Amino acid sequence: MTVKGRVRVAIVGAGLIGIDLIEKIQRSEALDCRLVVGRDRQTLCLRRAAEMGCATAAGGIVSLLESGLGFNVVFDASNADCHAEHWSRLQATGATLIDLTPAQLGTMVVPTVNGADALAHRHINLVSCGGQAAIPVLHAIAQHSTIEYVEVVCTGASASAGRATRLNLDHYIETTQAALRAFTGAEDVKVMVNLSPAQPAPPFRVAMTVLTPGVQLDPIRATVEAAAGKVRAFAPGFAVTSCAVTDGRISVVVEVTAEGGRIPRYAGNLDIINAAAVLLAEQHPTIRSR
């Protein structure tokens, strides 16, 4: 059954990200989740999607195309290696594709930075969870100073990183680095990723270090807080845990917790990229013209 006036969406990929995405879509008054497709009927996450009341199909992108359902927005929560094929098959359908894998093919969007006109693009890439956490802060800093070098170290709880993420660490790093260059203007960038098996599992943590000569603490602290406030408007678990300036070096640490019910609190990495995806889908013209 179609809910009238809502944006019709589908999800490709029934992993940890897909499950949280379903929940966020179900909480949104603007979105109607019409189909979740995975590759294997037996996967736990596809069964959970069905338990959550979603129509599901197991044949991957093909079953989405053959479903006969029309979609305004398709979220790709599968993996970076499959993404190019997904885009080429979806292009003719007229759907907007929001890519949550680090495939670096679509227009890179970070909602608080360039989200306002994102839906002018049919193919959107959400960089990475680390990119979604770091870029709002780093972009804001870059408006005030020339960044010589930026380094981002992302640490996620081991249990929050699924199979696709683990296979795609190279894509994750390269795509996040490309986004840092694009959004901060810095030529010299470095991204590192750690997985922490500590118990209890720690929240998603992103440590940023920026080299910029002659910087002062007070304006930077205000800038960082303002940027964080904008992110918290759609990802309430986003918090700046430290902000320091010493000898031309800015160090900012943010931690992100998940506020949804179905994924654990520590999985802020899933929460922030999914919250960004839902926020963008809610801007689809179907809603605007309602």
Added chain:
Amino acid sequence: MESPVDKAMNTQASRVLIHDPTLRDGHHAVRHQLDRDQLRAYAAAADAARVPVVEVGHGNGLGASSLQIGRAKLSDTEMLSVVRDALTHSRMGVFMAPGWGTSTDLRNAVSRGADVVRIAAHCTEADVTERHLVVVGELGAEPHGVLLMSHMASPDQLAEQCALLAEFGAQAVGIFDSAGYYLPADVTERITAIVEAVDVPVPVLFHGHNNLGMAVANSVAAVQAGARIIDGTARGFGAGAGNTQLEVLVAVLERMGHSTGIDLRAILHAADTAQERLMPAPPTIDSVSLVSGLAGVFSGFKTPVLETARREGVDPVEVFFELGRCQVVAGQEDLILDVARQLKEM
């Protein structure tokens, strides 16, 4: 079914292959600042001693030069070129952990002449290595799969994770005692479990640290349990209290009847060269290193912990105990300042 001991005896019982990461792990002790002449001098001396594999790189391996872990004086490419040119017999080794480096770094290293490539993961996260082990194999180098901070997992978990590494294509698999936490019985139990879980053609390796003064004894225990590749560094030059001391290891193994193929006099000369050229002083088990081992914290944290503790005016011993309580893993240096500040506020 043959027992693990029989299995070990059947795989070239008396031969032990020594893998020498002096020019990689030692970098932790000198903030990754070795220069060309230093690399060249030691690589040539190790080569003359017929050390089978000479490993080089930033302390945390390819791609790890960073503000987080420490910036190296030389780029990966510069280090590899210098050492490659200095080696005539020894094979060149490199180390990379997915998340710190990428396949781009691997392709560069192999194109610069790396023969043996170790792909590392935290001891419970072996599945992050799959792609990179495959890439190394495709590039024609010898892939090894290694588990860091292995005291944080049970023998069964380590055996399971090592079997995964072998499944992904690793031609040698094993464990690093990155914190220097083990006693010989711990090593015996773990290596035995791993040897049993991994098929015979894949040798098992062990990499020790000396925080509790056990590195050589632990390496002997590893060999007795069936390990066939053992890491050692000249004078023990390495992170924290240092590694298994290479020249001692060679002497002990030869006395036990294991052949290493290394010339004793030449390795003594290489160790002297290392002491003269690479280090301000040979590693020692100072109080902070002892605590870092007891607390089970990555040995590479020593220098950054000392610096942060001094700056924040807190006791490095307490910082190490707290980091251990937080179960930090290698690469999480950004937590050191948080922990130091929390202690300061207490």
